[in-house]
Amino acid sequence: MRFFLAALFVPFAASADPTLECSDASSQVEIGACVRDMELAVNDAVEAALGIAQSSAQELDEVTGRVVALPALVASQTAWITYRDAQCEAVGASFGGGSGTGIGITACRVELGRTRVDELLQFAN
Template identity: 30%
Template sequence: MILTALLLMQASAQAAQPQVDCENAMTQMDMNICAGREYQAADRELNAVWKKASQRAKSVDKDVGDGTQHRELLAAQRAWLTFRDAQCSFEANQYRGGSIMPLIRSTCLTALTEARTKQLREYLEFPG
């Protein structure tokens, strides 16, 4: 029952989003929507890579016999999330009240999220 309600809420939220051609966004509202979508895609990718990194850290901990790798990775991720959100709020705040503010915030979130995803991928590729 709860799943059905969540699916209905998601479908209704998706239906409420206007159709925007992000390849040819012309209005500020369209650009804001497209930047938000880019951030959502980057965040989904980060979450997928995070799951793998978290699993690897747990595996390393199991092999070594302690819990430090995962604990440190989790602490770093939490600190990074706090930094990312604060940094992007700071950058967007320069445009407070302006229609470009959401674009600036989303662009910042996307850039920092993609950079963090790259860092986590490098951790996954590190031998050992």
């Protein structure tokens, strides 16, 4: 199971700028579609990593007889989503309403999502 998950997440570390990964696209529309596809894949990876982290947190709570790890993880995920959305809106605002705004926001969400996957996998046993 871990091998499969590791193989799933390895490509995310390949590049820090998702738009550069779409370099074979010939227009902003194609770049936008490419980055949106990446965002969908990253969202799936975040959900998978969160599931793994939640299982580990639940197990820790059961072993210790304390109910703190899982609620802390849930609070952390909620706060991360709020941060991601605010941060990427700020990135979008830096485009000054230009045509690359949507691509910038989506690329930001991909970058932060990739980092979140790594963070969540640190909770795995």
